[in-house]
Amino acid sequence: MNCHTIPKMDHDSTRPRSIIIQLQSPRLRDGLLTADKKYNKLHKAEKLHSGHLGLGDPRQAANRQLHAVTRVAAREDKFV
Secondary structure, three states, X not given: OEEEXXXXXOOOOOOOXXXXXXXXXXXXXXXXXXXXXXXXXXXXXXOOOOOOOOOOOOXXXXXXXXXXXXXXXXXXXXXX
């Protein structure tokens, strides 16, 4: 599985950036989409969003910082 965000086409937009997820198989993708639709039907007041998946919380900043430190260490040890 691969997950990343893409830049906005309209920089003035207030909408968050889109999240792109590449899954290992179409079957897994279809299962995920079905589960999303079921959740949204049951919870009409609060539909599924990235916060439910742990993507919109403060821990994300810590992950970015850890990733930056790892890149520097890899560059110093000539892993890249």
